[in-house]
Each structure stands twice: as structure tokens, then as C-alpha cells.
Amino acid sequence: MSTQITTAFVNQFSQNIQLLSQQMGSLMRNTVRQETVNGEKAFFEQIGSAVAQKRASRHASTPIMDTPHARRMVTMSDYEYADLVDDQDKIRLLISPESTYGKAAAAAIGRAMDDEIIGALGGTAKTGVSGGTSTALPSSQKIAHGSAGLTIAKLISAKKIMDQNSVDPSIERYIVVSPEQIEDLLNTTSVTSADFNSVKALVNGTVDSFMGFKFITSNRLKDDGTSRLCYAYAREGVVMALGKDVTAKIDPRPDKSYSTQIYYCSTFGASRMQEEMVVELACNE
Numbered sequence: 001m002s003t004q005i006t007t008a009f010v011n012q013f014s015q016n017i018q019l020l021s022q023q024m025g026s027l028m029r030n031t032v033r034q035e036t037v038n039g040e041k042a043f044f045e046q047i048g049s050a051v052a053q054k055r056a057s058r059h060a061s062t063p064i065m066d067t068p069h070a071r072r073m074v075t076m077s078d079y080e081y082a083d084l085v086d087d088q089d090k091i092r093l094l095i096s097p098e099s100t101y102g103k104a105a106a107a108a109i110g111r112a113m114d115d116e117i118i119g120a121l122g123g124t125a126k127t128g129v130s131g132g133t134s135t136a137l138p139s140s141q142k143i144a145h146g147s148a149g150l151t152i153a154k155l156i157s158a159k160k161i162m163d164q165n166s167v168d169p170s171i172e173r174y175i176v177v178s179p180e181q182i183e184d185l186l187n188t189t190s191v192t193s194a195d196f197n198s199v200k201a202l203v204n205g206t207v208d209s210f211m212g213f214k215f216i217t218s219n220r221l222k223d224d225g226t227s228r229l230c231y232a233y234a235r236e237g238v239v240m241a242l243g244k245d246v247t248a249k250i251d252p253r254p255d256k257s258y259s260t261q262i263y264y265c266s267t268f269g270a271s272r273m274q275e276e277m278v279v280e281l282a283c284n285e
Contacts (some may be wrong), residue, residue, distance in 0.1 A: 001180040006206075011155035012051040014043035018088045022133065023080075025110035026109075026110035026113040026114050027111050027114055027176075027217075027218055028113070028117045028118070028174075028176065028216060028218070029110070029114075029117070030134055030173070031214075031216065031235060031238075032117055032240050032270070033235060033236055033238065033239045033240070033243070033273070034240050034242060035240070035241050036241075036242050036243075037074075037076070037241045037242065037243055038189070038243065039076070040075070041073055041074065041075055042074045042076065042241045042243075043071050043072070043073050043074075043131070044071065044072045044073075044239055044241075044273065045069065045070075045071055046069065046273065047067060047069060048067060048069070049068070049114040050065045050068070053065070055185070056092075060231065070127060070128075071127060071128060071129060071238065072126065072127055072129075072131075072205045072271045072272075072273055073126040073127070073130075073131025074126075074239065074269040074271045076173060076241065076269045077266065077267070078266075078267050079109055079112045079147075079265065079267070080263070080264065080265040080266075081104075081262075081263070081264045082105075082195055082263045082264075083101055083261070084103070084253065084256055084260065084261050084262075085158050085259060085260045085262065086257070086259045087257065087258055087259060087260070105248070105262055105263075105264035106246065106248075106264060108264070109246050109264055109265075111220065111267050112266075113240070113268060114218060115220055116240070116269060116270040117219060117238060118176065118218075118220055118222070118231070120230055120271050120272050121233060121238060121272060121280075122137055122231060122278075122280050123137075123272070125271050125272045125273075125275075126271070137174050137272070137278060137280060138275055140161070141161065141275055141276070141278060141280060142279070142281075143157050143158060143161075143279065143280065143281045143282065144282055145227040145282035145283055147281070147284055148184075148188075148284055149180065149184030149187075149283045149284050149285065150177060150182075150185055150188075150230065150283045151180060151184065151185070151188050152165075152185070152188070152193075152199075154197055154283070155175075155210070155211040155213065155232070156211065158175070158213070158232075159212055159213070159232075159253065160212055161279050162234065162276075162277065165276035166276075167234050167276060167277055168234075169212075170276075171234045171235055171236055172214065172234065172235045173212055173213050173232065173233070173234050173235075174214050174215075174233055174235070175213040175214070175216070175231065175232040175233075175284075176216040176218050176230060176233075177215065177216070177217060177218070177221070177230045178217065178218065178219060178221050178228055178230070178247045179217055180228065180283070180285050181228065181230055181283050182202065182203055182215070182217060183203070185199045185202065185210075186200065186229055188197050197211055202215060203206070206263070212231055215251070225285050226285075227285065228282075228283045228284045228285050229280055229281070229283075230280070230281045230282075230283055231278060231279065231280055231281070232278070232279040232281065233277055233278045234259070234277040234278075236269070236274065236277060237272060237273055237274050237277025238272055238273060238276040238277075238278070239271055239273050240268060240270045241268060241269050241270070241271075242266075243268060243269075244265070244267050244268075245260075245266060246264060246265075246266045247265050247266075248262075248263070248264050249265070250262050250263070251263075268276040
């Protein structure tokens with residue numbers, strides 16, 4: 001049983017339990033490709049680009065193209081959350097806490113989804129027929145910190161890398177950063193710059209897009225002690241495989257004095273599908 005619930009006894013006149021400030025649900029799930037799968041592992045086919053051949057004459061032989069094929073493997077992981085709410089706790093509170101605990105559970109599962117996606121963006125992808133080959137994000141897809149935080153120049157470079165890789169501009173592009181990088185943009189942009197008003201609107205939450213990227217602010221990004229690794233990506237560049245979507249059960253437990261158990265679970269995994277659609281930006285903090 002959660003030991004924290006006893007703190008609610010201090011004030012029996014409290015109207016509700018204030019949920020600690022936390023990120024509610026997944027911020028990134030709907031920014032990547034999603035597929036429903038079965039089994040412990042899932043494989044996704046990759047079809048490379050081919051070039052059409054110009055016909056040289058009438059009734060010429062049909063050219064057979066050797067279209068590149070590859071595979072990516074996703075290993076599924078099970079995530080769960082459970083806590084008990086004693087029946088006496090509910091009596092002492094003016095509202096039942098299940099809904100609050102339920103939100104906390106849903107938020108925990110959502111953060112786990114974001115962690116999987118972030119891990120896939122910069123991690124090692126499993127490729128090949130059986131997923132036995134490891135593919136790292138190449139250095140050409142990485143922007144060094146350059147002893148600076150997130151700058152306009154880095155955003156321009158990220159956009160340029162994607163454009164040079166012929167990433168279809170109609171595919172939605174995102175960039176996930178921490179609050180520190182949002183502040184960096186404002187601090188490094190001159191008031192006289194044409195970009196200042198756009199950056200200020202981004203900081204104030206008036207707009208959520210800049211330089212062709214929709215911004216996602218997350219506190220889940222890795223910090224290696226000197227820099228934060230942020231990622232710009234196109235929707236089709238990452239896949240999230242869902243074995244079982246979030247399932248909730250809230251039931252009494254006879255073996256626990258009929259305390260109410262809040263239980264959430266989900267099965268999912270993620271993989272980078274195309275290195276050309278992901279750019280890593282190292283930002284000093």
C-alpha cells in the first residue's frame with residue numbers, strides 16, 4: 001500500500017488529493033508511426049528508393065528493378081503499475097482517490113512510452129532478416145554541441161540535413177527538447193532579429209512550431225553531464241509497436257482487507273526506421 005496516502009489524514013476537510021505536478025500521458029506517442037502487433041518481437045519491412053528507367057525503344061524488354069529491401073526488429077516490453085487504496089483511506093477522504101491514482105498510473109505508462117521512443121531515436125536499431133545486425137545513428141545525423149545550447153543555427157542545420165536526405169516535406173517534423181533549450185532559443189536570439197518574435201511566441205506557448213518543426217517539451221531527455229541530447233525527427237522515422245494498449249483494472253482485493261487495487265498495464269516497443277529522418281542535436285546546459 002502506498003505510504004503517501006496517510007498524508008491525506010492531516011486535513012480531513014481537504015476537498016481532494018492534489019496530484020503532484022507531472023506530465024500526463026505520452027507526449028510523443030502520436031508523433032510517430034504506430035502499429036498493432038502480436039508476439040514478443042515484431043518486424044517491419046523497409047523499402048528503399050529506386051530509379052525509374054527511361055524506355056529506349058518501342059517493344060523493349062521490361063526492365064526489372066532491384067528495389068532495396070531491409071527489416072527492422074522491435075522487441076516488446078511489458079509495463080505495469082499497481083497500488084492499493086485502503087477502504088479506511090476512502091472513508092477519511094471527502095472524495096474517493098481512485099481517479100487520482102488512476103491518472104498517476106496513466107501518466108506513468110505514458111512516460112514509459114516516451115522513454116521507449118526517445119531510446120529508439122538515438123539508440124541502436126536491430127536490422128536484418130532476424131534482427132541480428134546493429135545499426136547506430138551515423139555521425140552525419142548528429143550535430144555537435146559546439147559549446148552552445150540550442151541555437152537557430154542548429155535548427156537550420158537539422159532542417160538542412162533532412163532536406164538533403166530528401167525527407168518528404170509533407171511528412172510532419174518534430175523536435176523534442178527540454179525547457180532549457182526553449183530558454184536557450186530566447187537568450188541567443190537578438191531582439192532585433194527577424195526570428196525573435198517567432199521564438200518569443202514559442203516560449204510563451206502562443207505557437208508550437210518553428211523552422212518547420214513542431215516543438216515537444218519533455219523532461220525525459222538524456223543528460224550526459226555536459227550536454228542534453230535533443231532529437232529532430234519525421235513521423236515515419238520511428239515506429240511504435242503496440243502489443244497491448246493501456247489496460248486498466250480497478251477492483252477490490254479480498255486478500256488485502258478489500259482494499260481497492262488500481263492496476264494499469266501495457267505492452268509496447270519502438271525502433272528507429274530510417275536514420276535519414278532523425279537528427280540528434282547535442283546542447284550544452
